[in-house]
């Protein structure tokens with residue numbers, strides 16, 4: 250476990266109430282989840298679980314992974330109020346050293362988090378016909394949040410480049426975010442394993 254990352258993110262969640270409140274699930278998830286052929290889902294860097302909750306409420310069994318114990322505890326408390334806990338398996342995980350099981354999930358979601366090493370591994374963790382949805386920030390001179398570490402920002406046109414002919418791109422776009430603290434450019438992609 251990268252202790253530094255864990256301390257950093259636990260502190261962010263503890264110091265910032267707005268990160269713990271209700272937040273809308275990702276727009277691409279809402280638009281595309283019903284295309285998944287089955288109900289096994291993985292939420293990568295789930296945070297307090299806005300996407301996990303949405304999936305659990307729509308009948309998915311979700312593995313929800315994050316490095317922040319504070320965020321996962323918030324998710325567990327929320328789940329106790331709104332849905333059947335048995336649908337969600339939270340797991341304190343350092344994604345820097347995580348490898349998902351191959352061909353295991355019908356839907357994988359990753360929002361507002363980037364680890365380039367993981368993207369091909371997530372693609373391999375899809376069952377045939379399954380969906381991978383990624384939405385996260387990219388480099389743009391007009392991004393409001395200055396000084397972000399560019400390691401965690403996509404470059405223009407980057408996401409489609411991770412997928413070969415075994416994956417069908419159902420959606421790809423670059424757009425300005427909505428309803429977040431800073432105005433930031435993002436990329437979103439939805440791919441299906443064929």
Ligand SMILES: C[S@@+](CC[C@H](N)C(=O)[O-])C[C@H]1O[C@@H](n2cnc3c(N)ncnc32)[C@H](O)[C@@H]1O
Nearest residue numbers: 258294295296315316317342343344345360361
């Ligand atoms: C901006 S939040 C996004 C949370 C959620 N995906 C969402 O869209 O609401 C980024 C998340 O990545 C998690 N994270 C950062 N580094 C991580 C690591 N090495 N392993 C696992 N999770 C990590 C943080 O704890 C945090 O919850």
